[in-house]
Amino acid sequence: MSSSRNPCFIRIRGVSKLFGDFVAIDDVSLDIAQGELFSILGGSGCGKTTLLRILAGFEQPTRGRVEIDGVDVTDIPAYDRPVNMMFQSYAIFPHMSVEKNISYGLRKDKVGSAEIAQRVDEVIELVQLGDFRKRDPDQLSGGQRQRVALARALIKRPKVLLLDEPLAALDKKLREHTQFELMNIQHELGITFVVVTHDQEEAMTLSTRIAVMNKGRLLQVGEPREIYEYPETRFVADFIGTINTFEGRVSSVDEQHIQVNCETAGGDLMAFNEHELKSGDKVCIAVRPEKIFISRDPPENSEDIRIRGTVDDLGYLGNLSLYRVRLESGKVILVSQQNRQRSAKRSIEWEEQIWVSWRPRSSIVLVN
């Protein structure tokens, strides 16, 4: 892969899509760099699939332009775009063998038969379908069908590969395996992948960057870590992983910190002032469950945020233990702890009085 990657390989500018009165996509602008494995993440009906279909050329945007590798493709039909798609249903032609399915795109481009044979061999090797090339699609398992779909989309060496929920039809074990396979193939070929998914875990592990969408709007674009640790909106914070939230108002501001008075936390919560907030501003403090410590004795570090509570419920997941802790205000928060010590006994029991604490750094300040 070249070192001088084009950061605006795909350039989406002010794209909107209306179906009658329904706004499927609302003024989305987005740049995707060459060679990225980019995910568009969102719930059903958020417009992510429509955006993908606009990139593929199956839908015409109502407003806005789409550029791929410096060429405005907005008015170029699907069959002339340097883009291929892997469909959610895989859309494998049932009346063609695996080989015929895979070579279809090259046959349409009138590529010579010797070259077709060579490239089919290459791509079949890549997705490890060697034993199945003569089979009919109805003799394949779900994982094999997925690979046929991938091979068929890759054989034309597209500039961009679009993947619509590529792993949704596979069972859990196979999904994890395929996920890494996809990443390896992407890495090997250096083709820009745009993945649409509703599965946040999938997006987190696969992607170099994630765009979170809701109701047709783009909420946040960033690396998985950014999206998880520094969500900008309540929706993003909630959608990616789990999070505890405390509504409140800023009570005091000093050079670096703010104090936020939250009724549900039973007092002030300290956080870093990342948004230049003023006293009296309405904010929301959010903390990830794994950032909270749980202990019997009062935590020593006076900088930390400390709140008393009782254990309402606990769950042992093997690697993790989950606690539902009821604070004195009545609010229930979720805390997760890694089980670092090998032990058959529980250290903390149901109904036990405990302390929860977290570092001010861990407080995410959400401004609505």
Next chain:
Amino acid sequence: MRKQSRFILSVLAFGYAFLYLPLLSVIFYSFNDSRLATVWGGFSTRWYGELFRNEQILDATFLSFRIAATSATLATIFGTMAGLMLVRFGRFRGRTLFSGMITAPLVMPEVITGLSLLLLFVTFQQWFGWPGQRGFSTITIAHTTFSMAYVAVIVRSRLSQMDQSLEEAAMDLGCRPARVVFDITLPLIVPAMVSGWLLAFTLSLDDLVIASFVSGPGSNTLPMYIFSKVKLGVTPDVNALASLFILIVTVTLFTAWFLTNRRARKV
């Protein structure tokens, strides 16, 4: 439990007896040696032999098959086009009206279909001098008009079951829209077209009412011939003819059913 299952079995037996006893009796009496159709005179296959020496029957059979094959072919072409149009070409104005209208001939009384077609042909003859004589061409047209509705319904249901992303995938891989129909759509609905053809074929072969309306002197289809013979009293050779008829229709319908089911599982 046992009592109930015996009850169900007897209901089942009665139901099927009701449906199939008349047919079985026709087949049974077709092997009757006696000249009287309803008096048993020993086993014989001579009426089957007789059939093939009867010029009138052979003519009627030949005409019926020619009409059935031609009208089934035309009905398949038009019906497939209508089905494709209704499912794949988006929401054009009046689509609901059209899809309702395509099914109307299925429930229209045959007498009315026959009468209206006869009136049409007579008017055409007065205006354009065509059709000069009613027979093969008029019956074929009449059969095409009602059996294409069946084909359209079959093709439409097949198409709406089909994953639309198959066609999009072909386009995505560089296939032009006009070509997609031949590469993807048609191969996948061929089973539906074949079973539509076979259904249209049997419908045409079976039809008596519409054919009677639109046929002219000297052109008798097989059902018309049987019907006119029966008016003079049932003869054993008609039984033999009817038995053969049942055989042909059954085989055709089973083929249609088999083709639809085999392919439906594949996709």
